[in-house]
Amino acid sequence: MGTKTEDETAAEAAAKPAEPEAADTGATGATGDKDAVKVEKTADGEAPAEDAVEDDDADELVVVDEVAPAKSTGVFQGAAAVVSAALGVIGLSGGWLGTVAAARSNIVGQLETKQSASVADQIQALYGDSWHVTALIAGAFALTALVVGFVVLVRPAFGAPDQVQAPWIKSVAWAGVALGVIGLLLAIAKYSDLIYGLPSAS
Numbered sequence: 001m002g003t004k005t006e007d008e009t010a011a012e013a014a015a016k017p018a019e020p021e022a023a024d025t026g027a028t029g030a031t032g033d034k035d036a037v038k039v040e041k042t043a044d045g046e047a048p049a050e051d052a053v054e055d056d057d058a059d060e061l062v063v064v065d066e067v068a069p070a071k072s073t074g075v076f077q078g079a080a081a082v083v084s085a086a087l088g089v090i091g092l093s094g095g096w097l098g099t100v101a102a103a104r105s106n107i108v109g110q111l112e113t114k115q116s117a118s119v120a121d122q123i124q125a126l127y128g129d130s131w132h133v134t135a136l137i138a139g140a141f142a143l144t145a146l147v148v149g150f151v152v153l154v155r156p157a158f159g160a161p162d163q164v165q166a167p168w169i170k171s172v173a174w175a176g177v178a179l180g181v182i183g184l185l186l187a188i189a190k191y192s193d194l195i196y197g198l199p200s201a202s
């Protein structure tokens with residue numbers, strides 16, 4: 001009664017491999033269903049989670065680039081420094097404007113001075129007044145050069161503290177300031193007759 005026949009043993013052996021295949025089929029079917037769900041989601045227009053993260057990062061980078069402020073090139077400061085140096089050079093002599101003003105003052109002195117005027121008055125009208133006018137115009141140029149150069153040097157401290165000023169701008173601005181100081185001192189010396197004062201009338 002307890003002994004199995006050969007037919008029964010063969011039937012059991014044939015039935016055992018069928019169970020894993022069923023399991024594999026079930027697993028494959030489940031995986032296939034998941035893939036099908038993913039394909040359906042993609043077909044409906046829903047992007048995968050990884051792609052969504054990458055798109056968000058890209059959007060954030062674009063926003064940062066748009067918000068980033070543009071750096072100043074310092075063009076106006078460089079131009080002002082050059083102008084300061086040029087005005088300082090003109091302030092040393094008064095330039096063409098000083099020459100014209102001196103000539104005009106000389107002509108006015110000749111017209112207003114009477115022949116009966118003393119020698120000292122004639123010297124003052126023909127020479128002293130024109131020399132003083134030249135000194136005043138030269139001093140005005142020198143003072144302007146000094147002010148412009150100083151403004152260029154202190155500009156980063158007011159309104160743009162984070163901006164780094166180019167070395168050549170500082171150099172040219174300092175040159176304008178130095179020339180302005182020298183020209184201003186020369187103008188004061190000319191006007192006070194310390195340089196080429198009036199000749200003696202005696």
